[in-house]
Amino acid sequence: MTIVNPLFSEELLQHIWQFGLYNQHHLTTVSGEPVAVLHPGELNRNAGPDFTGARVRIGGMEWAGNVELHYRTSDWRRHGHQRNPRYDNVVLHVVFEHDAPFPAAPCLELQHRIPKLLLKRYQALKTAAAFVPCAPLLHRVEEDTWEAWKPALLFARLQRKAAVLMRWLEQSRFNWEEVCFRAIAQGFGMPVNTAAFLQLSFSMPFMLLARHRQHPHRLEALLFGQSGMLTGHFADAYPQELQREYLFLQHKYRLEPMPGHQWQWLRMRPSAFPTMRIACFAALLHNSPHLFSRLLETDALPDAERLFFVEPSAYWRNHYRFDIPAVRTAGIGKGTVHHLFINAVAPLLHLYGEYMGLPQYKQRALRFLRELPAENNRILRGWAEENVPSASAGDSQALLQLKQEYCDRKRCLDCAVGQRLLRGEEVWACREGEEEEWM
Numbered sequence: 001m002t003i004v005n006p007l008f009s010e011e012l013l014q015h016i017w018q019f020g021l022y023n024q025h026h027l028t029t030v031s032g033e034p035v036a037v038l039h040p041g042e043l044n045r046n047a048g049p050d051f052t053g054a055r056v057r058i059g060g061m062e063w064a065g066n067v068e069l070h071y072r073t074s075d076w077r078r079h080g081h082q083r084n085p086r087y088d089n090v091v092l093h094v095v096f097e098h099d100a101p102f103p104a105a106p107c108l109e110l111q112h113r114i115p116k117l118l119l120k121r122y123q124a125l126k127t128a129a130a131f132v133p134c135a136p137l138l139h140r141v142e143e144d145t146w147e148a149w150k151p152a153l154l155f156a157r158l159q160r161k162a163a164v165l166m167r168w169l170e171q172s173r174f175n176w177e178e179v180c181f182r183a184i185a186q187g188f189g190m191p192v193n194t195a196a197f198l199q200l201s202f203s204m205p206f207m208l209l210a211r212h213r214q215h216p217h218r219l220e221a222l223l224f225g226q227s228g229m230l231t232g233h234f235a236d237a238y239p240q241e242l243q244r245e246y247l248f249l250q251h252k253y254r255l256e257p258m259p260g261h262q263w264q265w266l267r268m269r270p271s272a273f274p275t276m277r278i279a280c281f282a283a284l285l286h287n288s289p290h291l292f293s294r295l296l297e298t299d300a301l302p303d304a305e306r307l308f309f310v311e312p313s314a315y316w317r318n319h320y321r322f323d324i325p326a327v328r329t330a331g332i333g334k335g336t337v338h339h340l341f342i343n344a345v346a347p348l349l350h351l352y353g354e355y356m357g358l359p360q361y362k363q364r365a366l367r368f369l370r371e372l373p374a375e376n377n378r379i380l381r382g383w384a385e386e387n388v389p390s391a392s393a394g395d396s397q398a399l400l401q402l403k404q405e406y407c408d409r410k411r412c413l414d415c416a417v418g419q420r421l422l423r424g425e426e427v428w429a430c431r432e433g434e435e436e437e438w439m
Contacts, residue, residue, distance in 0.1 A: 008096060012122055013069045014050055015413045016114060017094055018043055021423060023113040030073075030098045030107045033059040041067050048086040056092050058106050065091035073100035073107055118422055125412040125421075131382045132407040134421055138386050141417050146388075149416035153398035156405070158365065161347035162354065169351075178206040180292035180348055184284070187344040188277045188336075192264040196274070200227050203258050213289050216313055219282040221245035227278060228260030229322070238315040239322040270320040271330040279312035280332050295345060296352070299364065301371050304345070308337045338372050342393050369394035379403050 016022055017040055027035040034057075041054030049066035056063050068090045070076060075095075081087040082104060090105045098109040125133040132138075165179055172178040182201045189197025203226045212218040224230050224239075225246030234240050249255065263274040270276065287310050288294055298304040311317075311331050320326050346365040353361030374380065374390035375397075383390070383399050390396040405411070412418030 008071065008119065008122075010050075010069055010071060011413060013071070013094070013096055013110070014043060015422075016110065016118075017051070017067070017069060019419075019423065021114065021118060022110050027108065027113075029058065030103065030109055033106065035092070035106075035108055038062070049090055054091065058092070063091040065089040067092045067094055068105070069094045071096050073098045073103050073109075076100075076104045121422055122412070125418060126410055131386060132403065133410060133412060134417060135386050137421050138388065138417070140424065141420055145416055145420050149402075150395060150398040152416075153401040154366070154369070154394050157397050157401040158347055158350045161343070162351035165347060165351050166355070169355075172206070175206070176352065177210075177290060177292045180295070180344075181206055181209070181285075183344040183348055184291070184340060185281065187340040188281050189274075190339060190343065192268065193274055193277070196227075196258075196262045196264070197277070199258050199262065200278075204253075204255055208253060209285060210289070213285050216282060216286045217241070218245060218249065219285055220279065220313065222249060222255075223278050223282050224275075225250060226255060226257050227263070227274070228257045229263075229275065229278075230257075231260060235323045236315075236319075270326065271333065272336075273320050275319075275321050276312070276316060276329065276331070279316040280310055283310040283312050283331075284308065292348070295349070296361070301341075301368050304368070305334075305337050305341070308332060308340060338393070339375075341368055341372060342375065342397065366394065369397060375400075 020037070020040065024037065027037070029035055036057040038055040038057060039053070041051030044050060044052050044066075049068045051067040051069075054065060054067045056067075066087070066089050068076070068081065068087060070079075070093070073093065073095045076082065076093060077100075081090075093103055093105040093107045095107060095109055096111045096114075098107060121137075128135070130136070134141075165183060168179045168182055169176070182198065185201035186194055186198045189195070200223065204222065209219065209222060212222065221230075221242045224242055230239065230243045230246050234243065250257070265273060284291070284307075288307055291307065294307055295304060298307070309332055312329075316331075317329055318326055320329055346369050349361045349365035349368070353359055353363075353365070370392050372393035374392055374395055379400055380390055380396050383403070388399065390399060402415070402417075406415045406418075412422070
């Protein structure tokens with residue numbers, strides 16, 4: 001009787017074949033010839049057969065060549081392989097269900113050799129609406145699996161962020177200080193003003209800011225002016241002075257400000273207002289004229305953090321916005337500094353170490369992430385509810401990568417946790433008729 005499984009995919013069949021997740025005792029082709037799989041071959045992600053370089057023994061003769069996989073035998077002709085010379089060297093046709101009387105190549109049917117629990121779990125993973133597809137079975141995953149998987153996830157996340165920085169590095173003609181400036185600017189805008197801060201950083205030449213960073217007033221005039229926040233009329237003397245300074249600099253350097261409406265203000269603490277972040281950013285640029293060099297020279301995390309604890313200029317000690325006084329304001333807090341290290345400093349150090357061939361900087365990036373506390377957001381709270389906590393920022397970054405790149409995309413076959421649940425010993429130990437608690 002044919003097993004009906006509408007969610008069975010050729011991707012799953014490839015996974016089963018690649019890792020031998022089927023009963024390999026007394027294999028025979030559909031015509032009754034004995035089969036021994038000596039090597040399944042290498043998965044081919046380009047055009048042509050699914051696996052190349054396979055070795056199989058069929059009826060006492062050893063064959064080396066390609067293996068093609070389909071759900072049904074009839075898919076061979078339906079896909080037009082009989083007219084494609086790429087498939088001339090297929091030595092074995094592996095199918096889930098054999099349904100054609102005259103197979104094009106020696107054919108191996110697997111539907112009765114695959115554990116039913118594996119198929120049930122795969123279907124459950126693909127249809128789950130939980131926080132993560134495997135949530136009901138996460139308790140089965142041993143700590144060893146997590147300990148081996150998290151470093152790979154963290155490395156992939158660092159690589160993804162470093163790829164963006166690499167593009168900026170090429171655009172800047174390999175000016176590391178400029179790339180650092182843009183990365184820190186982007187970090188100052190998180191979570192809701194990331195794009196606006198990044199646009200601000202690209203709205204003027206970095207060397208223009210570098211030329212004026214010894215003058216805090218000019219720095220603020222340039223940053224607030226380019227942000228589009230120095231338009232209109234002001235009651236206070238300080239924004240009036242900034243406005244006059246910016247008009248002079250704008251005319252001198254032919255600057256074009258960004259639209260002020262791009263900044264977000266709602267549902268955030270006053271200390272996170274764009275005005276406060278820009279004021280603190282100006283103070284950071286003034287206090288650390290060669291910030292990236294300072295970061296390279298600073299090995300201890302507490303010393304590196306101190307570079308970012310800056311106080312804005314006097315006006316911002318009792319204002320959060322222009323013309324609106326406040327009793328007391330707060331500058332850069334510890335949470336913001338941690339956020340900058342996780343999302344800007346660590347990826348920068350990782351890229352520098354990789355590009356320059358200096359592994360000590362990649363190791364420092366990882367050490368900083370292990371020493372920083374874990375982040376706290378909706379995704380990480382969801383993991384905690386599934387009893388997968390984060391002990392450090394390294395853990396939280398790994399779990400964010402896992403959720404966004406694997407769980408949300410249902411890439412369970414590429415995930416070490418999903419693979420563990422599909423390949424676990426209980427999959428093979430479960431006898432027909434036993435119920436899986438998931439189901």
